[in-house]
Amino acid sequence: MMPSKMLMNRPNRPPPSPLPLAVRLSRWTAAASLLALIGLCLAWELWLAPLRPGGSWLALKALPLCLPLVGLLKQRLYTYRWVSLMVWLYFTEGVVRAWSDPWPSRGWAGVEIALSLLLFVACVAHVRLRLRGAATRAAAAAERSP
Numbered sequence: 001m002m003p004s005k006m007l008m009n010r011p012n013r014p015p016p017s018p019l020p021l022a023v024r025l026s027r028w029t030a031a032a033s034l035l036a037l038i039g040l041c042l043a044w045e046l047w048l049a050p051l052r053p054g055g056s057w058l059a060l061k062a063l064p065l066c067l068p069l070v071g072l073l074k075q076r077l078y079t080y081r082w083v084s085l086m087v088w089l090y091f092t093e094g095v096v097r098a099w100s101d102p103w104p105s106r107g108w109a110g111v112e113i114a115l116s117l118l119l120f121v122a123c124v125a126h127v128r129l130r131l132r133g134a135a136t137r138a139a140a141a142a143e144r145s146p
Contacts (some may be wrong), residue, residue, distance in 0.1 A: 014101045023129045030080065030122035031072050037115045040108065049105040053058060059091070077130055084123035091116035 019027075045051070045059035064086065071079025094112035097105055 003145060020129070020133065023126060023133070026126035026129060027072070027075060028121050030083070030119060030126060031069070033115050033119040033122060034069060034072060035082070037087075037112070037119060038062050038069075040112055040115060041090075042063065044105070044108045044112075049108055051100075061090075065090075066098050075130075076125060080123045081126050084127070087116050087119045087123070091120070 033077055041062035045061070046055040050056050051058060068079050068083045068086070072083065091113060094109045094116060096109075098109035098113065101109060
C-alpha cells in the first residue's frame with residue numbers, strides 16, 4: 001500500500017493540542033533535574049568526593065536514574081509516577097550522607113537532597129496537571145455529546 005493511500009484511510013483527527021505551559025515546564029524541570037542528579041551521582045563518586053581515592057563502585061547508583069529518562073521525555077504518565085517514588089532513595093542517601101560524611105561530601109549531599117526534591121515536585125506537578133487536564137477534557141466532551 002502506498003503512503004498516500006494510507007494517509008487517505010486514516011480517520012480525520014484534529015491535530016493534538018499543544019500542552020499548557022505548566023505541563024511543559026514541569027516536564028522540562030523533571031528532565032533537567034534528573035539529568036543533573038545523574039551527573040551529580042557520577043561526578044560525586046568519581047571525582048568530587050569519592051569514598052576511596054580514584055573513585056568507587058558507588059558511582060553505579062546513577063544507572064537506575066538513566067532508565068526513566070526516555071519515559072520522561074516521551075511524557076509517559078506511568079514513568080512520572082514511579083520516578084516520584086524512586087527518587088526518595090536518593091533523597092534518603094543524601095540525608096544520611098549529609099549527616100555522617102565529612103565536609104566536601106556533606107555539601108554534595110545537600111545538592112543531592114535539593115535535586116531529589118525538585119525532581120519529586122516536578123513529577124507530582126506533571127501528573128496532577130495532566131490528570132486535571134484529562135478530567136476537564138472529558139467533562140467538556142460529555143457536555144458536547146447528546
